[in-house]
Amino acid sequence: MNTGAMYQEAVATTQALLTEAAQSGEPEPTAMTLATVDAQGRVSARIVLLKQFDERGAVFYTNCESDKAAQLAAHPQAALCLHWKMLRGGIQVRVEGRVERTSAAESDAYFATRPRDSQIGAWASLQSQTLPARIDLDARIAQFEHQFAAKSVPRPPHWGGYRVVPDLIEIWYGQRARLHERVRYECVDGLWTKRLLYP
Numbered sequence: 610m611n612t613g614a615m616y617q618e619a620v621a622t623t624q625a626l627l628t629e630a631a632q633s634g635e636p637e638p639t640a641m642t643l644a645t646v647d648a649q650g651r652v653s654a655r656i657v658l659l660k661q662f663d664e665r666g667a668v669f670y671t672n673c674e675s676d677k678a679a680q681l682a683a684h685p686q687a688a689l690c691l692h693w694k695m696l697r698g699g700i701q702v703r704v705e706g707r708v709e710r711t712s713a714a715e716s717d718a719y720f721a722t723r724p725r726d727s728q729i730g731a732w733a734s735l736q737s738q739t740l741p742a743r744i745d746l747d748a749r750i751a752q753f754e755h756q757f758a759a760k761s762v763p764r765p766p767h768w769g770g771y772r773v774v775p776d777l778i779e780i781w782y783g784q785r786a787r788l789h790e791r792v793r794y795e796c797v798d799g800l801w802t803k804r805l806l807y808p
């Protein structure tokens with residue numbers, strides 16, 4: 610469990626920026642790049658949505674049989690990158706650390722807040738697998754709509770959350786003439802430190 614005044618400052622600053630970004634007109638303020646590595650060391654990156662950020666870490670939800678999930682099973686380490694172009698002079702937040710699954714209760718609670726179409730989609734999509742033709746996905750959607758007709762949709766067992774537990778948080782503030790400000794918070798030997806980096 611991460612603790613200490615410096616870590617709390619990093620988390621509080623990121624939370625304040627997330628709130629500011631949501632109010633700044635950014636079209637997707639919670640969209641972030643998620644980079645993962647497979648067992649052979651090959652890196653993949655894609656966008657996911659940040660659903661929670663607090664002292665425990667950064668949470669996103671996905672299909673636990675997807676490519677990213679297989680990569681995280683082989684190598685439970687990830688890097689996240691958020692970018693808010695319209696906020697102040699542009700802000701980037703980087704978060705890195707080990708990855709753990711959220712609890713079943715936490716995943717259930719979040720799944721229950723999703724729109725019904727998205728819940729059905731979570732059942733229907735075999736994320737990252739070959740889709741022979743679009744009609745095959747449509748058929749699966751129809752199948753699960755029928756299966757859950759007039760019922761609430763439970764969370765699929767293959768769908769849930771992942772939490773990136775930070776050992777690094779860097780906040781990058783865009784400045785004139787590319788002389789950006791980089792504030793890096795990092796856990797070194799169990800102690801959180803803060804330093805500036807050359808841009």
Ligand SMILES: Cc1cc2nc3c(=O)[nH]c(=O)nc-3n(C[C@H](O)[C@H](O)[C@H](O)COP(=O)(O)O)c2cc1C
Pocket residue numbers: 637640653655656657658659669670671672675676677678736737
């Ligand atoms: C704006 C945006 C938000 C996305 N949010 C998510 C998300 O929260 N979870 C998710 O699994 N995929 C999300 N995706 C789709 C992923 O980028 C990706 O295509 C998918 O997760 C499969 O990745 P994988 O095959 O590497 O596992 C999002 C895509 C975009 C463009």
